[in-house]
Amino acid sequence: MSRKQGTGGKKRPSGRGQRHNQDFRSGRDSGNASGKSLARGNAPMKKKSTPQKAEDSDNIRLNKYIANSGICSRREADEHIAIGLVTVNGQVVTEMGYKVKIDDDVRYDGRRINPEKKAYVLLNKPKGFATTTSEGKGRTVMDLVANATNARIKPIGRLGRNSTGLLLFTNDETVVKKFTNSKNGVSRLFQVELDKNLKFEDLKSIQEGFKIDGKLIAVEEISYIDGQSKNQIGLKIKNTGNTIIRTIFDHFKYDIIKIDCVAIGHLTKKDIPRGHWKHLTEQEVNTLRML
Template sequence: MSRQDNQSRGKASGRGSNNQRNRSSARGNAPVKSEFKSKKTSRQADPATKPKLRFDKNGKEIGRREKPVKEVKRSNPEDGIRLNKYIANSGVCSRREADTFIATGLVSVNGKIVNEMGYKVQLTDDVRFDGRRLNPEPNTFVLLNKPKGFATTDSNSKGMTVMDLVANATTAKIKPFGRLGRNATGLLLFTNDDEFVQKFTKKGIPRLFHIELDKNLKAEHLKKIKDGMTVDGKEISVDEISYVDNAPKSEVGLKIKHTGNSVIRTIFEHLGYDVVRVDCVTLGPLTKKDLPRGRWRTLTDKELNMFSML
């Protein structure tokens, strides 16, 4: 830097009266900005520029549109389900294909052919496709270890029923398959699968009962039951019968395929015995293992597959 430059620093510029020459801010001499100095952004509104709110005489704000509240229309189960949706939910086909089947007369409701598009049905209706009854709910199977004092029925006029015990098991419309007397105990199956019910009502499911009689069962009567007997003109056959190990002769194990419960009393009362206790120990491939009295559980896919081998 020249001497002349040093001498001229701080002197008057000559363009005005006593104006001091200041340092230029160019070429890196700009003042350092404070890091803590807040910046105004376009998102921060200036309070002075905010529009003032105005209200009418009723106290309602003026100048702001309120979005209309949409009323949510809830479906009423009593209104029913569209027939094509009912068919689609049953797994037969899609809704569009169901419309075609309805139009061609392949669908009936409660025994009558329905061709009307948009027709609504209830879950309790008998809907059939090509003669086969449909079920819009997934097939559900519940196993109960029944205690004493509960009637095997879905009627509400019988006092305490087995339906009270499985009320929280599922939302599906299940019903008991097979019967156990009010004072009988043991395994009882519930399902909404009509095909399963029809199949095993016809062929039966083997059930093993632990039966206690009022007196010892004679060996000759044991053999008679094993060989088959006729009561009131009806033939009754059992799969197996034997005395219970390490128990009095009044206790026997009886395996039979009948889905009813009265046949057991029919057999022994015909021979002069009173039945004191009946307990269903096994039902097809199912047992009472890890299922306390009065409790229920849903069947696994593996257990359902075992029924196909019966």
């Protein structure tokens, strides 16, 4: 039921005590003895409080920073902070509500942490794009995945500007190390087109391994591709780039017409058209971590 405003600032009696009426349009309150408007400029004095600094969008609470890294929940992060397990730029921080910048050096129990959610993007690279994160290099693979995620992902390894095929991007340093580990690494399968048929004796030499300037050059597998001419070669290596491929065939006096990465570990180009990308599924990520 609506309430009527009394005249002359008087309150109407009620069996339940006085009603507190306010004109929300004018800001006047019938319970205000002075009769002054409570509009801006005439509001009653409030108790002074400590001025609050404007929120800096570049800052993030330390407990949230830690929680975003996947180490623990915010509540658990507060406990870790309180007992001195967290440092920021080399200094132990135990203050609750402490804020950090996204690029600060934050460490938990001595190990640097990344507050970004882990992202894994698989691109089927077309020709004409350089594999680099640097600007001023013309069209790059970063242009192709610009809308994939807000995370600061980077390509693992590289494909030449005119090479095509699969390229994996991530901000997960654990996965990056798997690929760059010289002893283990992750297998990549390439389809290579040569300017002429590969001689069988050259194929055998590549399979068995050979030395260039005293350095052993070895591949996991090499074979002719079934149903195609002998200049179409399948090559599996664990090196993160494709420069080793050119080194191999240059040594045996073959020119390379095309290099296409068709598989990275268990990942293939299925359902990824050239120039498109996809996010890895949880199952694909888990398998990648176990390689």
